[in-house]
Amino acid sequence: MADSETNTASGDDAPKRPEPSGNVDPASMTQISAKETLDVRSAKKTSIPEGLWLRCPGCDKMLFRKAMEANLHVCPECGHHFRISATERIRQLCDVKSFEPRRWKLEGADPLNFIDLKPYPDRLAKEQEKTGQPEAIQAGRAFIKGRPVALCCLDLTFMMGSMGSVVGEAITRSIEFATDRELPLIIVSCSGGARMQEGALSLMQMAKTSAALARFDDAGGLFISLLTDPTTGGVTASFAMLGDVILAEPGALIGFAGPRVIKQTIRQDLPEGFQRAEQLLDVGMVDRVVPRSELRNEIARIIDYAGK
Numbered sequence: 001m002a003d004s005e006t007n008t009a010s011g012d013d014a015p016k017r018p019e020p021s022g023n024v025d026p027a028s029m030t031q032i033s034a035k036e037t038l039d040v041r042s043a044k045k046t047s048i049p050e051g052l053w054l055r056c057p058g059c060d061k062m063l064f065r066k067a068m069e070a071n072l073h074v075c076p077e078c079g080h081h082f083r084i085s086a087t088e089r090i091r092q093l094c095d096v097k098s099f100e101p102r103r104w105k106l107e108g109a110d111p112l113n114f115i116d117l118k119p120y121p122d123r124l125a126k127e128q129e130k131t132g133q134p135e136a137i138q139a140g141r142a143f144i145k146g147r148p149v150a151l152c153c154l155d156l157t158f159m160m161g162s163m164g165s166v167v168g169e170a171i172t173r174s175i176e177f178a179t180d181r182e183l184p185l186i187i188v189s190c191s192g193g194a195r196m197q198e199g200a201l202s203l204m205q206m207a208k209t210s211a212a213l214a215r216f217d218d219a220g221g222l223f224i225s226l227l228t229d230p231t232t233g234g235v236t237a238s239f240a241m242l243g244d245v246i247l248a249e250p251g252a253l254i255g256f257a258g259p260r261v262i263k264q265t266i267r268q269d270l271p272e273g274f275q276r277a278e279q280l281l282d283v284g285m286v287d288r289v290v291p292r293s294e295l296r297n298e299i300a301r302i303i304d305y306a307g308k
């Protein structure tokens with residue numbers, strides 16, 4: 001049964017849940033605004049709901065949003081992998097309704113009384129209201145093609161998936177949970193890096209998660225790190241790159257500093273495909289680039305191969 005094609009990711013048997021509002025990432029989902037639509041279409045078409053179509057950043061074609069979503073949020077034309085929320089990732093990756101979230105009463109500190117456009121506590125409250133999630137991570141246990149796993153998914157829709165003390169603590173506790181239960185650990189990374197609003201406390205999460213992973217490794221655990229677009233900063237510089245097996249989605253931006261910062265620093269043009277998953281595979285930083293449709297199979301295969 002385990003190897004049979006029960007892939008919820010193929011979509012037919014899985015409940016179709018609409019994305020929570022505010023889930024659209026402006027960088028990847030070039031949404032056609034109502035105004036633009038009006039400009040190019042006749043008046044009778046103005047009844048088309050906003051966001052029904054979107055332009056693919058990969059091939060520049062207009063896509064019917066529902067068709068793209070039914071295709072695991074991958075462009076049916078060119079295979080561009082759109083960014084997805086943690087909720088959608090869990091829906092795609094796990095066996096139907098197998099995900100049991102683990103929740104902790106954790107709250108991020110504001111030791112710097114940080115204010116950018118607004119105070120940090122206000123920003124947190126706004127993000128919680130927008131996403132319906134307490135923080136930029138969902139963690140729990142689940143089954144993937146019948147294999148039990150401990151799963152963490154960073155959530156790009158919440159403050160760019162940045163790692164503050166709550167995210168770091170949730171990851172650490174998940175690693176410890178996987179160690180105690182002898183479960184394979186899967187962390188799906190998509191993050192802008194450490195959360196600047198929490199200052200050094202964010203940076204300390206890098207050491208804490210890495211130390212927990214070292215203990216997990218000593219105990220013989222299997223850690224599969226899945227890098228998705230984008231995986232950057234302190235997340236790349238800690239647990240994301242410590243996988244026993246490191247998988248990446250096609251085209252994912254993976255790096256420490258972003259390409260624009262590097263370009264400005266070294267004052268040189270960067271090669272095409274710089275910091276993309278395929279280039280990292282070439283230089284040996286990533287073990288395999290796996291299309292979204294193959295992730296469940298690939299993860300199940302690795303777990304079986306490792307005998308976990």
Ligand SMILES: [Zn+2]
Nearest residue numbers: 056059075078
């Ligand atoms: Zn496309």
